[in-house]
Amino acid sequence: MKDIIKYSRIPLAVAFFIALLNLPYGYYELLRTVGMVLFIAYGIHNYKNKEEAWSYFWFGSAVLINPIFKIALGAVLWKIVNVIWGIVLLYKYNEN
Secondary structure, rough: OHHHHHHHHHHHHHHHHHOOOOOOOOHHHHHHHHHHHHHHHHHHHHHHOOOHHHHHHHHHHHHHHHOOOOOOHHHHHHHHHHHHHHHHHHHHHHHH
């Protein structure tokens, strides 16, 4: 499981950077769904490893990106959040 967690971070980071482009809405819906599932997995992984601050970050990110109860931030703010998530994912990949 640890390898899946680690190696899923690079493709997800790339997907968030690709989301900075103007793409069809379906891409963002897919990204929200995949991102939410992986953020929950990251949160559980960090919680089990006694990294509570990171687990709160990932669970909060899952709530923010969830595709069911959408939070409207506006295009510019979403792009900023996508860059932050991409950078954090790359940081966490290199950290472990």
